[in-house]
Amino acid sequence: MAPAPPFLRVEQLHKRFGELHVLRGIDLEVARGDVVVVIGPSGSGKSSLLKCLNRLEEPSAGRIFLDGEEVTGAGVDLPRLRRRMGMVFQHLNLFPHMSALENVMEGPRTVLGLSRREAEHGARALLDRVSLADKADARPVELSGGQQQRVAIARALAMEPAVMLFDEVTSALDPELVGEVLSVMKQLADDGMTMLVVTHEMSFGRRVADRVVMMDQGVIIEQGPPERIFMRAEHERTRRFLQQLAWDGD
Amino acid sequence: MSYQWRFDVAVDNLPVLLEGLGHTLLLTALAMAIGLVVGLALALMRLSGWRALALPAYLLVETFRTTPLLVQIIWVYSVLPLTVGLTLSPFFSGLVALGLNVAAFMSEIYRAGITSVSATQTHAALALGMTRSQVLRRIVLPQALLRMVPPMAATWVSLFKDTSVLAVIGVAEMMTQARIIASDTYRPLEIYTLVAVVYFVITYPQSLGVDRLFARNRVKE
Numbered sequence: 001m002a003p004a005p006p007f008l009r010v011e012q013l014h015k016r017f018g019e020l021h022v023l024r025g026i027d028l029e030v031a032r033g034d035v036v037v038v039i040g041p042s043g044s045g046k047s048s049l050l051k052c053l054n055r056l057e058e059p060s061a062g063r064i065f066l067d068g069e070e071v072t073g074a075g076v077d078l079p080r081l082r083r084r085m086g087m088v089f090q091h092l093n094l095f096p097h098m099s100a101l102e103n104v105m106e107g108p109r110t111v112l113g114l115s116r117r118e119a120e121h122g123a124r125a126l127l128d129r130v131s132l133a134d135k136a137d138a139r140p141v142e143l144s145g146g147q148q149q150r151v152a153i154a155r156a157l158a159m160e161p162a163v164m165l166f167d168e169v170t171s172a173l174d175p176e177l178v179g180e181v182l183s184v185m186k187q188l189a190d191d192g193m194t195m196l197v198v199t200h201e202m203s204f205g206r207r208v209a210d211r212v213v214m215m216d217q218g219v220i221i222e223q224g225p226p227e228r229i230f231m232r233a234e235h236e237r238t239r240r241f242l243q244q245l246a247w248d249g250d
Numbered sequence: 251m252s253y254q255w256r257f258d259v260a261v262d263n264l265p266v267l268l269e270g271l272g273h274t275l276l277l278t279a280l281a282m283a284i285g286l287v288v289g290l291a292l293a294l295m296r297l298s299g300w301r302a303l304a305l306p307a308y309l310l311v312e313t314f315r316t317t318p319l320l321v322q323i324i325w326v327y328s329v330l331p332l333t334v335g336l337t338l339s340p341f342f343s344g345l346v347a348l349g350l351n352v353a354a355f356m357s358e359i360y361r362a363g364i365t366s367v368s369a370t371q372t373h374a375a376l377a378l379g380m381t382r383s384q385v386l387r388r389i390v391l392p393q394a395l396l397r398m399v400p401p402m403a404a405t406w407v408s409l410f411k412d413t414s415v416l417a418v419i420g421v422a423e424m425m426t427q428a429r430i431i432a433s434d435t436y437r438p439l440e441i442y443t444l445v446a447v448v449y450f451v452i453t454y455p456q457s458l459g460v461d462r463l464f465a466r467n468r469v470k471e
Contacts, residue, residue, distance in 0.1 A: 056373055083379035093374040097392050107378040110388050152374075159378060 005068065007032040007194055008053075008163055013062035015048050015218075022048045024218035026062070030163070035195045037205040037226070040215035041241055046198040047090075049215070050165045053196070054085040067162065083111060086156030090168040092148045094140040100127060100151045101136040107159045119158075126154040130184050146177030150184050157188075164188065166197040202245060206230055214238045253439070260440035263431045267445060270427030271452075277345060277413045277423055282406055284349030289356025294386075296361060307357070314354035320415050323347040327419045344416040352409055359401045363394035400463040407456050411449060424448065 006029035015023035022045045030036050038046050051057040053064060055071070055078055064072045071081045094103050104123035108114040114122075127133050130150040140148055149169050156164060166185065170178040182204050189195055189208050199205065205212050205226055212229040214222050214237075222235050233239045295307035314322065327343040330336055338346065367390045375385040414425035428445040432438035 054377060056376060079379040079381055081379075082377055085377075087377040089370065089374065089377075091370045093368075093370040095371065095374070095389055095393075097396075106388065107380075110384050111379045155378070 006030060006065075007034075007067055008196070009065040010049075010053070011063045011065075013049070013052060013064065014060045015045070015052055015057060016060045022218050023052065023059075023062075026215075026218075026220060028213065028220065030194060030196060032194055033192045034210045035189045035193075035197065035208055036211050036213055037209035038196065038198045038213045038215060039200070039202070039205060039229075039241070043217075044215040045218040046215055047167050050087070050167045050196065050198060053163075053165060054082045054087055056082075056087075079111065083107075083159045084162045085165055086159060086161035086163070087165040088149065088152045088156055088167065088169045090171050092140070092145055092152075092172060094143075094148050094151055094155070096140050099137050099139055100132060100143065100147075103140070103151055104154045104158050107155065111159065123154070123158060126157055127151070129157075129187075130154045131180075144177055145173045146180045149173065149181045153181075153184055153188070163194045163196065166195065166199065168198050168200065170199065170201060200245065202230065202242070214241070216241075255440060256437055257440050257444070259435050259437045260431075260444040263435065263441065264444070266431055267424060267427050267441075267448065270422060270424035271448065273341075273421070274410070274413050274423040274425075277341075277348065277416065277421070278406070278410045280345055281348040281352050281409055281413070284345070285352030285356040285405070285409075286402075288349065288353035290360050292353060292357035293360035293364065296357065297364060310350070311354045311357050314351050315358075319347070319351055319412055320418060322351055323415060323419060340416075340419045340421045344413075344419060344421045348409070348413065348416070351412075352405060355405055356402065359398050359405070360394070363398040364390055366397055367393045397467065400460060400467050403456075403460045403463055407453060407460055410456070411453060414449070 008028075008030040010026055010028040013023055013026040013028075014021070022043075024045075026045075026049060028036075028049075038049065040046055048057055052059045055076075059072055062072065063070060066081070066084060070076075094100075095106065098106065101120065101123050104126055105116075105119040108119040108122060109116065124133065124136060127136055130153055132147060132150055132154070135143060135147060135151075138147075140151075143151065152169075153164075169185075170181050173181065178201065182201060185195070185197070185204070186208050197204070197209070209226045211223055212226045213220055214229060214233070214235070216237050222229070222233065222238055229238065230242065233242065292307045292311055295303040296311070298304060323344060326347040327338070327340065330338070330343070364386075371389055371393070372385055375389040380388065413423050416423055417425035417429060420426055424445060428441050432441040435441065
């Protein structure tokens with residue numbers, strides 16, 4: 001059987017910030033429904049990669065295809081592209097002047113032009129999905145970091161994206177709040193969402209990833225199924241990185 | 251021989267003074283409205299990152315912030331007609347000068363408010379698929395507004411007092427009325443004291459309100 005064409009394809013992606021060359025030719029393919037976990041030391045370009053995908057950062061060179069359609073270059077409808085790629089960030093960035101429910105309704109209302117009733121109906125279902133139905137009227141300041149990130153996931157899902165991008169979404173959280181966010185993400189993966197997840201939570205990579213991608217200094221140095229990367233990484237750099245994480249955790 | 255104070259003369263003329271007060275309030279409200287609208291436009295021009303827009307806005311704002319209001323008023327009233335051939339009544343000249351002066355200060359308040367909303371908010375909104383103007387309208391301005399209200403209220407209070415400078419070109423606001431009454435009655439001491447009292451009575455409560463706004467804003471941060 002011929003393999004399905006990749007849903008998301010990245011070709012020779014480069015990103016420069018002035019002198020700084022943070023992405024140095026990234027090639028990556030993600031099949032529909034796959035969960036790809038991106039690991040690597042800080043400064044390796046993981047976040048820049050995600051932000052280039054929905055063009056919050058403009059790629060310096062290279063091409064990106066989503067579902068066969070090129071999304072790089074001039075003339076691409078950026079709002080439409082971003083609707084198709086949900087993103088959750090490291091920073092807690094719910095809209096502070098809106099309730100949890102209004103945060104989730106905001107995209108459908110403003111961007112998709114849904115009526116208040118339709119948007120609210122969908123938003124309540126999504127809050128229920130991230131187990132926060134009872135917090136619908138809470139303001140972000142009244143929520144824990146973990147709850148805020150779960151609302152942020154619901155807010156991104158409200159746009160019915162084709163791909164979800166997670167940029168170190170548990171890094172800013174207290175350790176005891178990490179689990180609730182990861183379990184929402186695992187549920188999402190089990191439901192078949194295509195996901196690209198930048199994280200330092202190796203347990204998530206081990207349990208949920210279809211593929212793990214190791215980045216260092218702006219390039220992908222190796223990738224493969226989690227059991228291979230975590231148990232028998234080919235590259236010394238990968239082994240050392242994983243070892244350091246294990247020690248840091250002790 | 252000591253001076254014989256005759257405040258009854260001043261009080262007799264209070265209705266004429268209060269007639270001027272009506273114009274003072276009208277000028278304050280109109281200049282504030284100009285300031286709010288033009289100030290926002292100037293702030294957005296400067297934040298646009300587009301030099302052809304940012305530079306003229308920058309020059310206008312800095313010109314009005316670094317020259318005295320009195321000079322601006324006289325300039326609009328007497329120089330503008332000679333250079334551009336545009337003759338305005340004292341009222342409109344005064345309104346234009348005052349409005350642009352307020353707009354210059356407002357644009358800085360808007361700019362500070364808008365840039366105080368963190369970039370992560372803009373990223374979150376853009377990632378949902380919002381356009382730049384939707385981000386501004388739905389996410390940035392509502393948050394910035396909370397922080398902008400106290401300094402804007404303070405601007406209103408000083409604007410209310412600054413309208414008195416328009417007396418120099420004879421706009422019929424309260425200070426002009428006072429000057430007329432003073433010369434009619436030969437009682438300038440009483441009249442100018444009374445007009446000071448009227449300004450104080452109206453300004454002081456507003457000024458207290460502004461202090462409260464600032465205090466409330468601080469607690470929220």
